[in-house]
Amino acid sequence: MIGAVQTLVYVAFYVVIFLLAVWALVDLLRRPAQAFLSAGKRTKKFWGLLLGAAVLLAFVALPYPIGFGYLSFLALGSAVAAAVYLADVKPAVTPYSGGRGRGPSGPRGGW
Numbered sequence: 001m002i003g004a005v006q007t008l009v010y011v012a013f014y015v016v017i018f019l020l021a022v023w024a025l026v027d028l029l030r031r032p033a034q035a036f037l038s039a040g041k042r043t044k045k046f047w048g049l050l051l052g053a054a055v056l057l058a059f060v061a062l063p064y065p066i067g068f069g070y071l072s073f074l075a076l077g078s079a080v081a082a083a084v085y086l087a088d089v090k091p092a093v094t095p096y097s098g099g100r101g102r103g104p105s106g107p108r109g110g111w
Contacts, residue, residue: 011063014072017079018058024082025051027090035096041089051085054078 028051033044041047054077060068061075 011066014058014062014075015066017075017082018055018062018067020086021051021054021058021078021082024085024090025055028085031093031097035093036089038096039089039092041092047085047089050081054081 025048028044028047031044036042036044036047057071057074058078060070061072061078063069
C-alpha cells in the first residue's frame with residue numbers, strides 16, 4: 001500500500017516537472033525576440049536552448065512507462081530553469097510582447 005503511494009507520488013513529481021518545463025518553453029516560443037532585449041534579459045536563443053534542454057532532461061527523467069527513467073537527479077535542474085523563466089523572465093518580457101499583455105502597471109494602469 002505505502003509502496004504504491006510512493007510510486008504514485010514519484011511519478012506525479014516528475015510529470016509536474018515535465019509539464020512545468022513544457023509550459024515555460026511554449027510561453028518562450030510565443031514571445032518576440034526583441035522583448036527580451038527590451039526587458040534587459042538574456043536573449044531568446046539562450047532561454048530557448050536552456051528550456052529545450054530542460055524539457056529534454058525532464059522527459060528522460062520520467063519513469064519508464066512514460067519516459068526512460070534515466071538521469072532523474074537532473075530533473076531538479078529542469079524545474080529550476082523553468083521556474084526562473086516563469087517567475088523572473090516571463091513577467092519582465094510580457095509588457096514588451098504586444099498583444100493583450102497587462103502592461104507594467106496591471107490591466108487598468110497605475111493607481
